[in-house]
Amino acid sequence: MQGISKRFGATVALEDVSLDVRPGEVLALIGENGAGKSTLMKILSGAYRPDAGHMQLADEQYAPHDPQAARAAGVAMIYQELNLAPDLSVEDNIMLGQETTRYGLVQRSQQRTRVLEALELLGHPELRLGTPVSELSVAARQLVEIARALVMDARLIVFDEPTSSLTRADVEHLFDVIRKLKASGIGIVYISHFLEEVRELCNRYTVLRDGRSVGSGDLVGTSEDEIVALMVGRNMEELFPSVAHEPGEVLLSVTELSGRQTPHDVSLDVRRGEILGIAGLVGAGRTELLRCLFGLDPVQSGRVRIATFEPKATPSSRIESGLGLVSEDRKGEGLAQVRSIADNLTLSRLTPYAKFGFLNLGRRREAVREWMSRLQIKARSPEQMVTELSGGNQQKVAIARVLHQNADVLLLDEPTRGIDVGTKAEIYRLMGEAAANGKAIVFVSSYFTELLAVCDSIAVMARGRLRTVRPADEWTEESLLQAAIGLETVSTTVTT
Amino acid sequence: MSTTTPPTSITPTPGSRFASTRLLGTALGPFLGLLLVFALFSFADSARSRSLNKEASFASMASAQKILRDASQVGVAALGMTMIIIAGGIDLSAGSAIALSATVTAWFFRADYSTTVAIMAGLSTGCVCGFVNGSLISLLRVVPFIITLGTMTVYLGLGMVLSNDTPIRAFGKAPDWILNLQTPYPIPEWIQVSTGVWLMAGLAIVVGFLLKFTVFGRHIFAIGSNEATARLCGVNVTFVRIAVYAVAGFFVGVAGLYQFAILAGEGDPKAGTGKELEVIAAVVIGGGSLNGGRGSVLGTLSGACIMAVILHGCVTLDIRTSYQKVIVGVIIIVAVTLDQIRQRRLAA
Numbered sequence: 074m075q076g077i078s079k080r081f082g083a084t085v086a087l088e089d090v091s092l093d094v095r096p097g098e099v100l101a102l103i104g105e106n107g108a109g110k111s112t113l114m115k116i117l118s119g120a121y122r123p124d125a126g127h128m129q130l131a132d133e134q135y136a137p138h139d140p141q142a143a144r145a146a147g148v149a150m151i152y153q154e155l156n157l158a159p160d161l162s163v164e165d166n167i168m169l170g171q172e173t174t175r176y177g178l179v180q181r182s183q184q185r186t187r188v189l190e191a192l193e194l195l196g197h198p199e200l201r202l203g204t205p206v207s208e209l210s211v212a213a214r215q216l217v218e219i220a221r222a223l224v225m226d227a228r229l230i231v232f233d234e235p236t237s238s239l240t241r242a243d244v245e246h247l248f249d250v251i252r253k254l255k256a257s258g259i260g261i262v263y264i265s266h267f268l269e270e271v272r273e274l275c276n277r278y279t280v281l282r283d284g285r286s287v288g289s290g291d292l293v294g295t296s297e298d299e300i301v302a303l304m305v306g307r308n309m310e311e312l313f314p315s316v317a318h319e320p321g322e323v324l325l326s327v328t329e330l331s332g333r334q335t336p337h338d339v340s341l342d343v344r345r346g347e348i349l350g351i352a353g354l355v356g357a358g359r360t361e362l363l364r365c366l367f368g369l370d371p372v373q374s375g376r377v378r379i380a381t382f383e384p385k386a387t388p389s390s391r392i393e394s395g396l397g398l399v400s401e402d403r404k405g406e407g408l409a410q411v412r413s414i415a416d417n418l419t420l421s422r423l424t425p426y427a428k429f430g431f432l433n434l435g436r437r438r439e440a441v442r443e444w445m446s447r448l449q450i451k452a453r454s455p456e457q458m459v460t461e462l463s464g465g466n467q468q469k470v471a472i473a474r475v476l477h478q479n480a481d482v483l484l485l486d487e488p489t490r491g492i493d494v495g496t497k498a499e500i501y502r503l504m505g506e507a508a509a510n511g512k513a514i515v516f517v518s519s520y521f522t523e524l525l526a527v528c529d530s531i532a533v534m535a536r537g538r539l540r541t542v543r544p545a546d547e548w549t550e551e552s553l554l555q556a557a558i559g560l561e562t563v564s565t566t567v568t569t
Numbered sequence: 570m571s572t573t574t575p576p577t578s579i580t581p582t583p584g585s586r587f588a589s590t591r592l593l594g595t596a597l598g599p600f601l602g603l604l605l606v607f608a609l610f611s612f613a614d615s616a617r618s619r620s621l622n623k624e625a626s627f628a629s630m631a632s633a634q635k636i637l638r639d640a641s642q643v644g645v646a647a648l649g650m651t652m653i654i655i656a657g658g659i660d661l662s663a664g665s666a667i668a669l670s671a672t673v674t675a676w677f678f679r680a681d682y683s684t685t686v687a688i689m690a691g692l693s694t695g696c697v698c699g700f701v702n703g704s705l706i707s708l709l710r711v712v713p714f715i716i717t718l719g720t721m722t723v724y725l726g727l728g729m730v731l732s733n734d735t736p737i738r739a740f741g742k743a744p745d746w747i748l749n750l751q752t753p754y755p756i757p758e759w760i761q762v763s764t765g766v767w768l769m770a771g772l773a774i775v776v777g778f779l780l781k782f783t784v785f786g787r788h789i790f791a792i793g794s795n796e797a798t799a800r801l802c803g804v805n806v807t808f809v810r811i812a813v814y815a816v817a818g819f820f821v822g823v824a825g826l827y828q829f830a831i832l833a834g835e836g837d838p839k840a841g842t843g844k845e846l847e848v849i850a851a852v853v854i855g856g857g858s859l860n861g862g863r864g865s866v867l868g869t870l871s872g873a874c875i876m877a878v879i880l881h882g883c884v885t886l887d888i889r890t891s892y893q894k895v896i897v898g899v900i901i902i903v904a905v906t907l908d909q910i911r912q913r914r915l916a917a
Binding site for chain 1: 784788799801802
C-alpha cells in the first residue's frame with residue numbers, strides 16, 4: 074500500500090500511509106485506538122475506497138471495489154467479531170459462497186476433501202463438519218473463519234486483534250496456526266496492541282498514529298520503549314492530565330458478591346476521592362460485575378453497601394443511594410440514540426424540573442446548557458439528537474448524566490473506548506475532578522496504559538474473579554497483562 | 570487456574586448425542602407434537618363416546634382424510650413461507666395473494682380460456698406477487714414486514730378491482746380434477762387422500778430437497794443466519810432474496826388454486842384475509858425462527874396439521890370452533906417458548 078489517504082467529512086482518518094507485507098512473514102500493525110488501523114484495513118479489504126494512493130497485490134494493481142472483490146483477489150480478514158452464519162454447519166460456513174457444485178447441487182463429497190485439507194493444514198482435522206457453528210467455542214469459530222480464508226486461496230490474511238476474547242491456551246493454539254500459515258507462504262497482517270504478542274509472533278512492525286505511519290522496521294533490535302514512544306508520540310502530562318485528589322473514607326463496600334455466572338465471589342472497597350481501576354481481558358466479567366453492582370444483573374449472593382445503606386438490587390434503588398453507571402455500550406444501552414442531549418442528560422433525575430409530573434422544559438434546557446459548557450460538549454443545542462454527535466461528545470453526555478444525577482459512586486465501563494485522544498484527556502480530567510470532589514470512581518478498562526496513569530489502585534479481573542488489588546504504582550503493563558490472562562499464581566487473593 | 574496446560578476449547582464436545590437432540594428439536598419435535606395432539610383428541614373422543622354410548626369417530630381414516638385436506642392449503646403456502654422465514658423475511662401479503670391468484674384463475678375460466686391458460690395465470694399471479702415483494706424489499710431497502718403489510722392491501726385491492734367487488738363465479742367451467750383438489754374424500758377412492766394432499770406432499774419433497782442439497786438452499790440459510798457474512802462470502806443476497814420470494818409466490822399460486830377449488834369454482838378476493846397468519850403460524854409452530862436461519866419442511870407441515878387436528882378435534886368433541894382459535898394461539902406461544910428454552914440450553 075502506497076500513500077493511502079482517507080477523509081470522512083472534515084476528519085482526516087488516514088494521511089499518506091504506506092505499508093508492505095511479504096509472503097511468509099507476519100507484519101504487526103500497531104497503534105492506539107483511533108490511530109487509523111481499522112480504517113486502513115477496511116480499505117485493504119475493500120469496504121472503503123481510498124481518496125488517494127494505490128495498492129499492489131503481488132505484481133498486479135489492486136483496487137477492490139467491495140469486500141467480495143478483495144476476497145476474490147485473495148485478501149481475507151479475520152475480524153474480532155467473527156463473520157459466521159451461526160445456524161450453518163462448520164462445512165457450510167467454510168464453503169459459503171464457494172460451494173463445489175454440479176447443476177446447482179452441492180457436491181458434498183468433493184468439497185469435504187477441500188475443507189478437510191484446510192483443517193488439516195491448520196492442525197485441527199478433528200473439528201466435526203456437521204456441527205452448527207453456534208455450538209462451537211470462540212476459538213473454534215475463529216478456526217472456521219481461518220479455514221474459509223484458506224479454502225479461497227487467500228494470499229494475505231489480516232488478523233484484527235484475534236486474541237482479545239481467547240483464553241491463554243487458545244492463544245497459544247492460534248499462534249501455532251498463524252505460524253503454520255506463515256510457513257506456507259501466506260502474508261499476514263497482525264493487528265494488536267499487546268506488544269508481547271507482537272514480539273512473539275511477528276517479523277516486522279508498522280506503527281500508526283493519528284492516521285499516519287510513524288515508523289516501521291524489524292522487531293529484532295527494536296525495544297518496547299521505542300515502539301511505545303512511536304505509538305503515543307506525546308508526553309504523558311498532555312495525555313493524562315492529573316488532578317490532585319485524596320482518598321477518604323470507604324464509600325462503596327462489596328462483600329463476596331456473586332452473580333448467576335460471573336462475577337464470582339468479588340469483594341472490594343472504594344473510598345471517597347479514589348479512582349479504582351479494574352483491568353482484565355474482554356469476557357473476564359468486568360461488565361457483569363458493574364451490572365451486578367448496579368442491580369441490572371441478578372445477584373446470587375453477597376452484599377453491596379453504599380456508605381451505611383444496603384439498597385435493594387434494582388437499578389432505581391441503586392441510583393437513589395448514589396450509584397451511577399456509564400455503560401460500555403453507548404449505542405445499545407448507554408444512551409437513547411434518537412433522543413436529544415437534554416433528554417439523555419436528565420433521564421435519571423428529572424425531579425428538579427418537575428412539578429406534579431409536569432416538566433418545566435425551559436428550566437431544564439438552561440441546566441443542560443450549563444452542563445454542556447462545563448463538560449465542553451460540542452453541539453448545536455441541548456435539543457440536538459445524540460446520534461448526530463461524535464463518539465467523544467456522546468461519551469461526555471453519558472458521563473454528564475451520572476454527574477447530573479449527583480451520583481457519589483461512578484461506575485465507568487470502558488469510558489474512553491472508541492474516542493479520540495483529545496477527548497480521552499478531557500475525560501481523565503473529569504474523573505480527576507470528580508474524585509477531588511469526593512466521589513468514588515470505579516474505572517473498568519482494557520487499556521492498561523490509561524489505568525496505570527489515572528488510577529490510585531488497580532484490581533485485575535480474570536474469569537469472573539477479582540484478584541489482587543494493589544496501588545497503581547506497584548503494577549506495570551506486563552504484570553497487569555499476566556494477571557489478566559491468568560499466569561499469576563492463585564495465592565494472591567483479594568485483600569480488602 | 571492449574572499450572573498444567575488447560576485443555577483447549579477448540580476440541581468440540583463429543584458430538585453424536587448433540588446431533589440427535591438437535592434433530593429431535595428442529596424437525597421431529599413438531600412432528601411428535603402433532604402425534605401427541607392427535608393422541609390427546611383420540612383419547613378424549615373415545616372417552617366421551619363411551620360415556621355417550623356411541624362410536625368413537627376421531628381416530629379413523631375418515632377424519633385423517635379431512636384433517637390432511639384441511640391442512641393442505643395452508644401447508645402448501647407454508648412451504649414457501651418456510652423458505653422466506655429461513656431467509657430472515659416474512660410475507661404478510663400471502664393471504665391476499667392467495668385470494669388474488671384464485672380470483673385471476675376464476676376470471677380466466679369465466680372468460681372461457683383453456684384450463685392450461687387459467688392455471689398458468691393463477692400460478693404466475695402468485696409468482697409475480699412474490700417477485701414484487703422481493704424486489705421492493707431489496708430495492709427500497711425497507712423491512713419485509715412493512716413492504717408486505719403494504720402489498721397485502723394492494724393485492725386485496727387489485728383483486729377487488731378485477732372482480733368489480735363481487736366474487737367471480739366460474740361454476741361449471743373448470744375441469745373436475747381441479748375442483749376435486751380439496752374434496753374431503755379422495756376421488757378416485759383408491760388414492761386414499763385427496764389429490765391436493767398428494768400435491769402438497771410432492772411439493773414438500775421438492776422444497777426439502779431444495780433446502781438441503783442445493784447451493785440456493787444453503788444460501789437461503791446463510792442469508793437468514795447472518796446476512797453480512799453471506800454478502801462478504803460472495804453470496805448474491807439481492808438475487809437470492811428476490812428468488813426466494815418469487816418461488817414462495819409459486820406456492821401461493823398453488824394455494825390459490827386450492828382456494829378456487831374450496832369455493833367450488835369461485836374467485837373471491839376477500840377469501841384470503843387472515844390466511845397469512847395461519848401460514849406463518851404453521852411455520853413457527855414447526856420450529857421456524859422469525860430471526861431467520863432456522864426452519865424445516867417436516868416441521869412446517871406438522872405445524873399446519875396440528876392446527877387442522879385441533880379444528881377437527883373441536884368439531885368432533887362438539888367444542889365451539891371459536892375455542893380452536895384460543896387453543897391454536899396458546900400452542901403457538903408454547904411451541905416458541907419451548908423452542909427458545911432449548912436454544913438457550915444448547916447455547917449454554
